[in-house]
Amino acid sequence: MTDVTHEEWVRRAMSLDLSGAHHIDGTDDPGGGAAFTLVSPRDGRALAQVADAGQAEIDLAVAAARRAFDSGPWPRLAPAERGRMLLRVAELLEERREELALTVSLEMGKAVTDAYGIELRALITTFRWYGQLADKLTDESPHTAPDALALVTREPAGVVGAVVPWNFPLTLAGWKVAPALAAGCTVVLKPSENSPLSALLLGRLATEAGLPPGVLNVVGGDGPVAGRALGLHPDVDVLAFTGSTAVGRHFLRYSADSNLKRVWLELGGKSPNIILPDAPDLEQAAATAAWGIFFNQGEMCTAPSRLLVHSSIAEQVTEAVVARARKLRVGDPLDPATDMGALVTEAHLSRVEDHIATGLDEGARLRAGGGRTLSGSGGSFLEPTVFDRVGPGMRLAREEIFGPVLSVLTFDDLDEAVRLANATEYGLAAALWTSDLSTAHKVSRALRAGTVWVNCYEEGDLTVPFGGMKQSGNGRDKSAHALEKYTELKTTWIQL
Structure with missing residues (x-):
């Protein structure tokens, strides 16, 4: 990759087949006809027509995720098997790394060398890390009276809506999707309308790697329509969002106005x-x-x-x-x-x-x-x-x-x-x-x-949590702590 010339990168970029179709229930879905033109900030040229999700498409994606959670195999697989499937996703992402990096570079403008060397490295590492972690978690059995047995189990929270921004469209998607899947949840991912193509490709590759239909659904669309529909949806159990503080407030209101879903926010900064x-x-x-x-x-x-x-x-x-x-x-x-x-x-x-x-x-x-x-x-x-x-x-x-x-x-x-x-x-x-x-x-x-670096900046790895205080949000991405967002604690008390 390091010896690829400018001219060769351009040639490879022009040969990409960029699809803007939704990925719902394991198949590509062109939507109900509404679409928007995605323009590249590189040169102002049109990249693709992207299906623009409305309420109907969000309903389809959430219904697919609901079926996959309520009656599909994913939450019922042994954690080790879920982990192996996430590792297969990571392997396929590595195989298609160049295509994904080019897509990111074209749609949001970052240098392709950074997209390949930093963004895709982070995405692949995230799926591998949570794939390896999936069967390493333990439940609890607190010491109680001798005539009782107490169990504290961590169970998947359900259907997760993940809304991610355009600046790191795959890294931040991975930080939410991978731990949610490792926990046994199913996901509806809505990328930014400014960077939908790489996330839609991620959804297709996850299905190609073997994820069951409905486990990971990806829909294109803007925040005021598709994001709002996801935030208000009564069959979404958890909403994870990275973006502006102003939009984060909207998701808290959507939760209050719907089913009181848990909302986890990673918002702005002025570091x-x-x-x-x-x-x-x-x-x-x-x-x-x-x-x-x-x-x-x-x-x-x-x-x-x-x-x-x-x-x-x-x-x-x-x-x-x-x-x-x-x-x-x-x-x-x-x-x-x-x-x-x-x-x-x-x-x-x-x-x-x-x-x-x-x-x-x-x-x-x-x-x-x-x-x-x-x-x-x-x-x-x-x-x-x-x-x-x-x-x-x-x-x-x-x-x-x-x-x-x-x-x-x-x-x-x-x-x-x-x-x-x-x-x-x-x-x-x-x-x-x-x-x-x-x-x-x-x-x-x-x-x-939430993070303080001493004599460095932007250092860290998947072992440490990431998130903010004050109006920079709540909850944590990365590390084993991310699983706290996508699981529920259940107490079972057995009288002996």
């Missing part, structure tokens, strides 16, 4: 990245800060969009970040030399530009980027952008931009750094750079975030 003067390597800290905000075009809920730097080193660190921003190559996602691809849609690019304009109006200083680039390509490309002299009350420091825009704030002491870091409605992730072990522990405890 602080704190660099202290005693950071073990300031150059590495600056390089990581630049990588973190510009990776995936800044379209990450955990993106370290607020760089908090001690005033004594602020100019040194900012200069280093700016230098790296200016060296990044923005280009065709299918070009192996590209560092940063296209933003997902023209509309999203316009929203990011609005944040940049507001930052200038509010008095922040633009140090790098700030404008569109590659205007003749037909795609939605933006320069890596850095602001300093950002005040904590500015929109740049408060709102999630979800683009390659970094805000630099300064502080004079550790207490101020922690106050600035926590001065947000979000609590998804944070980072700290220091050589002092005591400082690392104290600040990590003081930061209100």
